[in-house]
Amino acid sequence: MELLEIKDLSKKYENKYALKNINLKLSSGKIIGLLGKNGAGKSTLIKLINDLLTPTDGEILIKGNKVGVESKKIISYLPERTYLNKQMRVNEVLNYFEDFYDDFDIQKAKRLLKDLDLDDNQKLSKMSKGMQEKVQLVLVMSRNADLYILDEPLGGVDPATRDYILDTILSNFNENASVIISTHLISDIERILDEVVFIDKGEIALQSDTDELREKENASIDEIFRRMFKC
Numbered sequence: 001m002e003l004l005e006i007k008d009l010s011k012k013y014e015n016k017y018a019l020k021n022i023n024l025k026l027s028s029g030k031i032i033g034l035l036g037k038n039g040a041g042k043s044t045l046i047k048l049i050n051d052l053l054t055p056t057d058g059e060i061l062i063k064g065n066k067v068g069v070e071s072k073k074i075i076s077y078l079p080e081r082t083y084l085n086k087q088m089r090v091n092e093v094l095n096y097f098e099d100f101y102d103d104f105d106i107q108k109a110k111r112l113l114k115d116l117d118l119d120d121n122q123k124l125s126k127m128s129k130g131m132q133e134k135v136q137l138v139l140v141m142s143r144n145a146d147l148y149i150l151d152e153p154l155g156g157v158d159p160a161t162r163d164y165i166l167d168t169i170l171s172n173f174n175e176n177a178s179v180i181i182s183t184h185l186i187s188d189i190e191r192i193l194d195e196v197v198f199i200d201k202g203e204i205a206l207q208s209d210t211d212e213l214r215e216k217e218n219a220s221i222d223e224i225f226r227r228m229f230k231c
Contacts, residue, residue, distance in 0.1 A: 004061070004178070008023060011044050024204060026178055026180070028177060032196070033197065036199035037229055041201070074145055077148075078150040094139075116164070118138075130161075133153075166189060169181075
């Protein structure tokens, strides 16, 4: 059974398709890059997988079941924009997550916060945007989920912190889980990617194993992406 299976999925806004006839299968134990230009449909696809939007046509299966209450229990989602209550202190947010998610490992979260030199007694409102994004990533990666979906996880952090975050992603999910990362910073993340999915104008343009694609095209994933989309 596939971890994620998408069948003939379309999403239409008024008279325009954001996604059209998407078919996709993703297995466990993979780190997958979801790559495409702005407006290609990446965020719409992510929101559909997280049951934040309703498909116009088609279906999404997580471990064989349709998305809904049960799938939310096994998906850990990092949205592009911060959703946390900024009046809360970090330790209060940790306690909230521990109460809300059965799979949340608060000790892991505290360790990751310490590694990132973040004060768990500080109010989120007193933190920079980059620090808030680090906190949010820690919360997401401290769940023992089956599928992690990270929408632009590196956008607000410096290059040195990006390396730490990528290593954190590598070392904090088990072999039965997978990670989907949507980002524009392809050259920064491609070293950890097992697969890539290129999306263009609401359709899947390419799905491939990264090593096979690099060997076939004799180029980096970033270079291949730029060629395909003339960036």
